[in-house]
Amino acid sequence: MQVSLDNHFSDLCASGRKCLVPYLTAGLEGWIECLHAAAEAGADAVEVGIPFSDPVMDGPTIQQASDKSLAAGTTPDSIIANLAKSPPPVPTIVMTYTNIAHHMGYDRFARSLADAGVSGAILADLPLNEAGPWCEAADASGVATILLAAPTSSDDRCRAIAERSRGFIYAVGLLGVTGERERLADSATMVASRLKALTNKPVLVGVGVSTPDQAVEASRVADGVVVGSAFVRRMLEGASPEDIGETVGEFRTALDTLL
């Protein structure tokens, strides 16, 4: 069911809970079951990747997942239809690239997300300066547009991004594409603390958050994390929805130590 992400995340933060948003590439085998398992294991929202042929913000894991999903015949419409048919019990956020929305038409894309009960959207290659027309269409359909802020963004830009972003601000944790890393980059906590000083909206760190320990480290400063490749890799390795639920549970348990 579509909810206001602004309220959802600020309520979570007010309760002192650190937010956990797992990302999965749609179209991989068992992805809907995995979303439900993630929600039941303590995810506060789920992020669903609609695969794009040229994902320039993604590293090898999500590239491979996207290729696999597209090769299996996945389309934006089929993903949205599946989400409408078995909506996860927590708010759903769609993540994709601009051309998918642009090709369908911003209005139609936003409306079809809303009709499927999707609450938010992230377009990885749509920065603030170009976001206007999409944001208007999304707002009109009650879909929250979550914008990215990067370690390279100036304070002025971060402020403007925070102003326009709905639900939370997605702090890009490192200079680079998505993927698992040995350790959490210093830039993750730096960008999070810069943003926390500039806005009262929730700040979640994503990109390069790979383990429960790293999630905890980032969430000491931030209001939570988005974790993608760590789950997607497991799905590519054949993990069952139960396995994904278990891994999400490990992140949940670790984050709850910060309560």
Add this chain to the structure above:
Amino acid sequence: MGTEEAETDLLTSDPGTSGRFGNFGGCFIPETLVPACQELEIAFREAWADEQFHSELDRLLADYAGRPSPLTICGRLSEELGTSVLLKREDLNHTGSHKINNVLGQALLAKRMGKSRLVAETGAGQHGVATATAAALFGLECEVYMGEVDMERQALNVFRMRLLGAEVRPATTGSRTLKDAVNEALRDWVATVETTHYCLGSVMGPHPYPWMVREFHRVIGSEAREQCLKQVGKLPNTVVACVGGGSNAAGIFSGFANDSQVRLVGVEPAGAATVGRKVPGVLHGSLSYLLQDEFGQVSEAESISAGLDYPGVGPEHSYLADTGRAEYHCVTDEEVVEAFGLLSRTEGIMPALEPAHALAWISRERADLAGEVVLLNLSGRGDKDAAQMVEYFK
């Protein structure tokens, strides 16, 4: 220079801070790269208004790259086609193509911005070779991404880049051609943006690239216009150039944009007729015409020429097509191979497969062009394609 509103003159305009050509262009990239593009725009505006930058670039273009490139009046080819063909000889530039114009400009700019490393994509390898050359000249580190398929069909250029000290990295995903090399170059840049300049090789990508790269190639059109007037005493009726991303076309078109009587023709491969199909989309930083399926997934272009094997096109070309100032046509691989032989046989000039597209169009349309003066931008030489043609003719 106006920075707020785009001026109206085609191909001479400044697209403003929003980087728009009509509705096309813009800056659709991950936030991480936006500050770098803004920094680049400011650096380019300053450099382009700086006489010292121009004199340094002009000196390099003259003493290092060999400009001005000659304008050749074709005798036997003109006789065979029944139309007077002029060749703008970008094939005679150092490194064998027009790509060096842009690369010398960007390398100077990179130095000015204090960047120590260049990253580039390449299709046929001409832009990669030019970038590796400039990196060697300026003592910059250089990494070039190239589709695995292209590394095979353009092995000579891979060798040249490595000899010049560049790292050549294969793009192994997707169609393993130019589009995927751009993806990899962008991913590299997202991670290295603090020390690295992305030396993009065509009039595509996020603002300010489409505008900046066109400006660095403007020299082609300026020289050609002057040479035409001097050597044949009048302007050409038609200017023809091949279009992949569209940099050589933008360069030569820019010299004639304000001569409304001059017809501007871009020639695309039939398997990558991006402008021809007129479906807009967002890829690699800009909104432009884009080959894609019914869901917005980018299609794989197909062309005998690695340099034109790209599903997108520079945003200004989409705008030129929309306004009708330029027209875009396509030719088949077979027509291209025939043109490749034709120029070699009649003029003793082996063209690269890319500009052979432009000649293929002239050859096909010879009846309509009869008696005209047609200027063809010979954007590169064919040595790199010789091995591929040996296989083709087998």
